[in-house]
Amino acid sequence: GEDVEQSLFLSVREGDSSVINCTYTDSSSTYLYWYKQEPGAGLQLLTYIFSNMDMKQDQRLTVLLNKKDKHLSLRIADTQTGDSAIYFCVRRGSGNTPLVFGKGTRLSVIA
Amino acid sequence: EAGVAQSPRYKIIEKRQSVAFWCNPISGHATLYWYQQILGQGPKLLIQFQNNGVVDDSQLPKDRFSAERLKGVDSTLKIQPAKLEDSAVYLCASSLGQGSEQFFGPGTRLTVL
Numbered sequence: 001g002e003d004v005e006q007s008l009f010l011s012v013r014e015g016d017s018s019v020i021n022c023t024y025t026d027s028s029s030t031y032l033y034w035y036k037q038e039p040g041a042g043l044q045l046l047t048y049i050f051s052n053m054d055m056k057q058d059q060r061l062t063v064l065l066n067k068k069d070k071h072l073s074l075r076i077a078d079t080q081t082g083d084s085a086i087y088f089c090v091r092r093g094s095g096n097t098p099l100v101f102g103k104g105t106r107l108s109v110i111a
Numbered sequence: 112e113a114g115v116a117q118s119p120r121y122k123i124i125e126k127r128q129s130v131a132f133w134c135n136p137i138s139g140h141a142t143l144y145w146y147q148q149i150l151g152q153g154p155k156l157l158i159q160f161q162n163n164g165v166v167d168d169s170q171l172p173k174d175r176f177s178a179e180r181l182k183g184v185d186s187t188l189k190i191q192p193a194k195l196e197d198s199a200v201y202l203c204a205s206s207l208g209q210g211s212e213q214f215f216g217p218g219t220r221l222t223v224l
Contacts, residue, residue, distance in 0.1 A: 004153075042115065042215035043154070043202065088153050096209040098167065101153025 004102035011108045018076040022089030029091040037086045115216035123222045129191040136205030146202040
């Protein structure tokens, strides 16, 4: 199976909450990130969490980490049409190890 | 602050031809990365530079791909000769140092016919 897995598509109505889920296999993952990619634009780091944390909140974004199950989620509250993009779950080990990306979840927000 | 610049934005070539991509990182960023993003997949690291030295090129197909960062600033990635499966977006990223936040450029979309 893939190192980092996430569902490929998610569709939500404007104003609802979006939850994007991700699982990973490498238990040595120290840093876990969520990146956003909009058409024609570069990848943008949205938020990150260290493996010794289980939750991080940043305005409309909430990241939950279940280290035992190797499960990461990103919740976007009050989803807006501007949130439509591809969201990548990314992990990295300690030291200078490379970023490992999932295939991305395409979020579509319906007005 | 200017972001990571890449050129060209789009390139169409025929298989067996050569192509080169250019990247100008954020000023002061010592670490530079090249990624390949095939349609429907996440980016995959090809090569990482620290200043003008290669840190990791384990995923670079060295029979056809080469990259350099001679003066520790700009970088070029070359493919020679190109194959159909090289069609992808090539992303350049830079960071202050190894392990620091990476900032990505807009990418170069390569189509090999």
